[in-house]
Amino acid sequence: MLSTSHTDPWPEGGVDIGKVIKEEVIASPQTDQSGSLHRLHSVSDSLDDSLTSLQWLQEFSILGASAGNPSCHPHSHIFSCSDAPQSPLAGDSASMGMPLTPGKPTAASFCRGPALGPMPSLVPHGHCPDEVDYKTNPYIKPPYSYATLICMAMQASKKTKITLSCIYKWITDNFCYFRHADPTWQNSIRHNLSLNKCFIKVPRQKDEPGKGGFWKIDPLYAERLLNGAYKKRRMPPVQINPALQHRLGMRPQTILPTDSTRTLSISPESHQLLKEFEEATGGDQNWDPRLAEVTMLSCWESGKGTKRKRGYSHKRAPRRPNSPLLGMDEQEDLSSLRGNFDWDALLDSALNGELSLNEGSPLSPIPGDEDLMIRGTHISLLEAPGGVAESHVLTETQRSLEGNYDEETFLATAFLQSPWSEEDEGNLCSSNVGIEQLFDLGDSFGGDLSTKIESIL
DNA sequence: ACATGTTTATGCGATC
DNA sequence: GATCGCATAAACATGT
Numbered sequence: 001m002l003s004t005s006h007t008d009p010w011p012e013g014g015v016d017i018g019k020v021i022k023e024e025v026i027a028s029p030q031t032d033q034s035g036s037l038h039r040l041h042s043v044s045d046s047l048d049d050s051l052t053s054l055q056w057l058q059e060f061s062i063l064g065a066s067a068g069n070p071s072c073h074p075h076s077h078i079f080s081c082s083d084a085p086q087s088p089l090a091g092d093s094a095s096m097g098m099p100l101t102p103g104k105p106t107a108a109s110f111c112r113g114p115a116l117g118p119m120p121s122l123v124p125h126g127h128c129p130d131e132v133d134y135k136t137n138p139y140i141k142p143p144y145s146y147a148t149l150i151c152m153a154m155q156a157s158k159k160t161k162i163t164l165s166c167i168y169k170w171i172t173d174n175f176c177y178f179r180h181a182d183p184t185w186q187n188s189i190r191h192n193l194s195l196n197k198c199f200i201k202v203p204r205q206k207d208e209p210g211k212g213g214f215w216k217i218d219p220l221y222a223e224r225l226l227n228g229a230y231k232k233r234r235m236p237p238v239q240i241n242p243a244l245q246h247r248l249g250m251r252p253q254t255i256l257p258t259d260s261t262r263t264l265s266i267s268p269e270s271h272q273l274l275k276e277f278e279e280a281t282g283g284d285q286n287w288d289p290r291l292a293e294v295t296m297l298s299c300w301e302s303g304k305g306t307k308r309k310r311g312y313s314h315k316r317a318p319r320r321p322n323s324p325l326l327g328m329d330e331q332e333d334l335s336s337l338r339g340n341f342d343w344d345a346l347l348d349s350a351l352n353g354e355l356s357l358n359e360g361s362p363l364s365p366i367p368g369d370e371d372l373m374i375r376g377t378h379i380s381l382l383e384a385p386g387g388v389a390e391s392h393v394l395t396e397t398q399r400s401l402e403g404n405y406d407e408e409t410f411l412a413t414a415f416l417q418s419p420w421s422e423e424d425e426g427n428l429c430s431s432n433v434g435i436e437q438l439f440d441l442g443d444s445f446g447g448d449l450s451t452k453i454e455s456i457l
Numbered sequence: 458a459c460a461t462g463t464t465t466a467t468g469c470g471a472t473c
Numbered sequence: 474g475a476t477c478g479c480a481t482a483a484a485c486a487t488g489t
Contacts, residue, residue, distance in 0.1 A: 164460080164461065164462085184481070185480095188481065188482090190460095190461070194462055195464085201462080210489085211461060211489055212460070213462085
């Protein structure tokens with residue numbers, strides 16, 4: 001039962017978020033982007049720190065309001081407003097007359113222009129660095145951490161678990177940069193999987209053929225989404241494939257955010273959204289589930305989580321023994337893997353994890369759970385897609401939660417325990433939606449979210 | 458041999 | 474300046 005009292009992450013007597021969102025939605029940036037953003041920031045500033053973790057959500061919804069303008073898609077900076085090919089390879093400009101030269105990222109500035117020729121258009125320094133189609137642009141390294149990319153791949157798969165090769169595949173399919181980059185990024189992916197507590201290894205069963213195990217997201221990462229116990233980081237400089245830039249006769253350069261990028265585009269906010277997600281997936285290596293309640297409270301107060309020692313001395317906590325439930329075979333049809341990162345579902349889940357647990361999104365809530373009462377609002381839980389409820393065995397952590405952990409927190413995080421329907425297991429590594437659709441939140445949140453939040457609140 | 462997974466080390470930018 | 478978060482590199486072990 002998610003009632004308010006002391007575990008309520010929302011600030012008391014604070015801001016009517018639904019109202020704020022509605023107001024901001026009305027003040028469409030379409031007419032005055034800079035002004036609207038100004039208002040956005042000022043409103044955001046008016047929120048206390050405890051709302052930080054959801055600020056992106058507000059902003060996303062606000063930004064999504066501009067979705068009415070087809071040329072101002074909330075993620076147009078990521079996956080261009082223009083008609084990006086469904087098949088990422090089809091738009092692989094780097095593969096057109098260009099060898100797959102590995103390269104290591106440096107920094108430079110490119111931008112996909114309106115008329116996408118054989119090569120993505122080069123954008124003068126300081127100009128619209130946000131409008132980059134990472135799916136087709138082989139030059140610019142996606143500004144997402146590896147953890148984020150892994151999460152994206154996992155989410156896109158809509159499976160409970162995903163193989164390393166599937167992660168590779170999804171990333172290369174959806175981020176052209178990595179198709180041409182030095183394969184050492186795969187090392188980094190593995191490193192991240194091993195090191196980042198967000199990711200849990202699910203060993204194969206003995207009779208399961210194939211190499212390696214599976215990976216899934218640790219549900220505890222939801223806590224980080226919830227408690228806001230992460231720091232905000234600035235956007236890293238845009239990085240570019242040096243091999244490819246060399247072919248362009250470019251000199252490495254770094255794009256730094258400019259005022260123009262802040263006022264001309266909604267993208268900084270959208271970027272921030274993703275950054276915060278990746279921060280949420282980052283390793284809070286000292287998180288103790290039994291302290292979750294306290295952590296949530298304190299973090300909502302301070303906006304800071306626990307600290308860790310410098311460097312990678314932060315060992316992962318011993319892996320909670322994973323249930324052998326996941327013995328279902330994966331389909332190694334990597335060729336069918338396409339971007340299907342369901343941001344909508346993720347955000348929906350984040351929202352619902354924060355406020356409730358509902359929706360039959362791929363990130364489905366507690367299997368077979370009953371309706372929830374949150375802030376006095378009765379919320380009905382829907383079945384997972386296909387009507388198949390998850391039946392994952394609880395991790396040791398969550399089992400302990402059942403005993404010691406506040407039920408609210410448990411409920412708030414359990415939706416990640418079985419993020420994807422087992423039913424989808426048979427389609428591992430297969431997804432049919434282009435990644436640009438994964439970011440198609442404008443429609444989902446533009447008019448939807450405020451209503452959703454309002455109804456919840 | 459290769460893929461996968463773990464671990465250690467180091468560097469850098471951002472933040473406190 | 475210390476700390477943090479992350480990327481990168483590499484060595485090593487294990488499994489297929």
